[in-house]
Amino acid sequence: MISGHMTTSSRRMASSRLLNVVGILALVGVAFTVWLGLWITPNAEYFGNLVRLLYIHPPMAWVAFIAYGMAFLSSLLYLWPRTRDLRLDRLAGASAEVGVVFTGLTLATGSIWGRPTWGVWWTWDPLLTATALLFVLYLGYLALRRVPGERETVARRSAIAALVAFVDVPIVYFSVSWWRSLHQPPTVDLSGRHLYVHGSMAWTLLLGFVSFTLAYVWLTARRYRLAALSDREAEEGLSRAIDERRAEAESFV
Amino acid sequence: MSEIRPTRARATRRLKLAGLVIVAAIGFLLYKGLTSAIVFFKTANEAIAQRAQLGNSTFQLEGTVLHGTVHRRGSNQVLFEIRQGGVTIDVDNTGDPPQLFRPGLPVVVVGHFVGKSDRFASDQIMVKHSQEYIAEHPNRVKGDPGSATGTHS
Numbered sequence: 430m431i432s433g434h435m436t437t438s439s440r441r442m443a444s445s446r447l448l449n450v451v452g453i454l455a456l457v458g459v460a461f462t463v464w465l466g467l468w469i470t471p472n473a474e475y476f477g478n479l480v481r482l483l484y485i486h487p488p489m490a491w492v493a494f495i496a497y498g499m500a501f502l503s504s505l506l507y508l509w510p511r512t513r514d515l516r517l518d519r520l521a522g523a524s525a526e527v528g529v530v531f532t533g534l535t536l537a538t539g540s541i542w543g544r545p546t547w548g549v550w551w552t553w554d555p556l557l558t559a560t561a562l563l564f565v566l567y568l569g570y571l572a573l574r575r576v577p578g579e580r581e582t583v584a585r586r587s588a589i590a591a592l593v594a595f596v597d598v599p600i601v602y603f604s605v606s607w608w609r610s611l612h613q614p615p616t617v618d619l620s621g622r623h624l625y626v627h628g629s630m631a632w633t634l635l636l637g638f639v640s641f642t643l644a645y646v647w648l649t650a651r652r653y654r655l656a657a658l659s660d661r662e663a664e665e666g667l668s669r670a671i672d673e674r675r676a677e678a679e680s681f682v
Numbered sequence: 683m684s685e686i687r688p689t690r691a692r693a694t695r696r697l698k699l700a701g702l703v704i705v706a707a708i709g710f711l712l713y714k715g716l717t718s719a720i721v722f723f724k725t726a727n728e729a730i731a732q733r734a735q736l737g738n739s740t741f742q743l744e745g746t747v748l749h750g751t752v753h754r755r756g757s758n759q760v761l762f763e764i765r766q767g768g769v770t771i772d773v774d775n776t777g778d779p780p781q782l783f784r785p786g787l788p789v790v791v792v793g794h795f796v797g798k799s800d801r802f803a804s805d806q807i808m809v810k811h812s813q814e815y816i817a818e819h820p821n822r823v824k825g826d827p828g829s830a831t832g833t834h835s
Contacts, residue, residue: 471817475782480815547808548780554722562711569704576697609722609744611790613813625814 458640727767
């Protein structure tokens with residue numbers, strides 16, 4: 430019994446240490462991206478200094494995509510009876526929350542990019558509209574998660590909502606090729622494997638992708654742990670309340 | 683028990699309100715999206731083909747700014763020609779063009795045709811740029827952005 434407890438806690442400590450390493454790598458990676466992006470990489474033709482936003486904006490959008498992808502997959506697995514597990518529900522919630530933060534950052538940095546290059550802070554372009562919709566959809570998902578109910582009921586309706594909201598993700602990604610858009614096609618073309626930047630600019634962009642992905646892993650894992658703790662607190666609070674009620678009833682006898 | 687009911691009723695009301703706000707927001711975005719975003723702009727040749735129907739209504743027009751046609755008039759007017767699909771349209775823009783505006787780049791201008799003419803009066807220029815970013819090279823001969831004319835000297 431005691432040894433079993435020890436292994437669990439030592440395993441938890443090991444994964445905690447691993448997570449700290451991921452966090453530090455993410456922090457160092459982002460710091461290096463900023464340094465390379467602002468000081469080392471050259472100005473771009475026509476864009477001048479404006480190009481420096483390239484090193485953070487696409488990585489942020491990428492993180493939002495993988496966050497929603499993770500929420501979609503774990504929600505799907507949760508709804509599948511054989512893999513139904515509340516841990517998957519927590520993972521979906523944690524991942525979507527990080528996704529919303531990064532969608533917000535994508536919209537903000539995109540707007541900052543749009544003003545000097547396109548000439549507008551915002552326009553109802555298909556990509557921009559679909560991204561704004563994505564932000565609202567997942568905000569709605571997060572709000573739905575907070576609506577009280579039985580733990581399993583909340584998990585099930587959240588999972589269904591995550592599947593519905595995910596419909597917009599491919600629409601966002603393909604909007605630039607499906608419809609006429611002001612936004613240019615992706616600089617890192619995932620399907621054709623073509624990269625439209627070269628040299629130190631490409632390496633900095635790559636580093637941006639890696640470090641923001643690490644930041645996603647760290648944030649989601651931390652958020653997941655918080656959700657697990659609050660679930661445990663709710664459970665223990667309930668059993669304590671039942672014990673107290675029982676003790677009260679016994680004292681009347 | 684009596685305490686639980688009002689809280690639950692309030693929670694339900696709040697849920698309904700939140701749901702309403704979300705549905706309204708999505709509806710608004712879908713409406714904006716379906717009406718204006720799917721056909722975000724008309725190209726120059728389409729605009730001329732639909733000249734009669736368009737009348738003096740406001741729409742987004744796309745074309746590439748032609749070299750040697752950009753002129754400033756007064757303090758905040760820019761005149762230029764845009765071309766797309768073999769059709770050229772004269773544009774009179776009021777207001778400062780964005781930082782990236784230059785001949786050779788495609789733009790989307792927001793405005794309307796003037797009177798019965800094929801001149802286009804716009805009050806906003808949005809610059810479309812390519813997804814390609816090339817390091818500045820002091821000795822490079824400048825060409826059109828995104829085209830292959832920029833070569834090493």
